[in-house]
Amino acid sequence: METRDVISLISKIREKVNRFIVQEMVKQGLEGIGTSHGDIIYALLQKPRLTMAEISARINKDKSTVTALVDKLVRLGMVTKEREKEDSRFVYVALTGKGRELETVFEAISADMLEQFYLNVTEQEKEALLGILIKINNNF
Incomplete structure (x- = not known):
């Protein structure tokens, strides 16, 4: 593997982490909930x-996507x-x-994942990894 392959490797790691999280949620009886739904629930656990x-800002998704995700969580x-x-908007x-x-459940899954x-x-x-990823993130 070469240094130019790092973006592909990060993408593969992200896919594996998401798969792990979804599998753990299914084990906990949370079928049909994806990681983006989990992001919303986690944000609401914080505030x-x-x-x-x-x-939308907290989970880095556009508003139309968030609307669909939230509607499913409402259902x-x-x-x-x-x-x-005062302002219905x-x-x-x-x-x-x-x-x-x-x-x-989320805390346990997070601990297992980490x-x-x-x-x-x-x-x-x-x-070191965290520092490097912060630098790369700040490049964009």
Whole structure:
């Protein structure tokens, strides 16, 4: 493998991580939920009420994609949508009780994923990797 292959390798790692996460969610009975749905739930676990625009910015997806993702989570009973009373252009999304119950599941999946991700990687290598990826990300 050559240094020019790094983007392809990052893409393959991303696919494997997403597959791992989806498989773990299925094991927990969360079939039909993709990693993008998980991103929304995670964002709402951090801040309990967000606008669609805030979710879009946090998960780096366009608003139409976020709308479709949120609508599915509404159908699954994991989130609610509510229009702002003073300005109906704003739609707020919040977790339901069922959605909040996913916090421990998400934490466990995240811990398992990180354990697998960093298997055989030293703390020094983790720090170096993070620093390099931050530099590359800032290039764009």
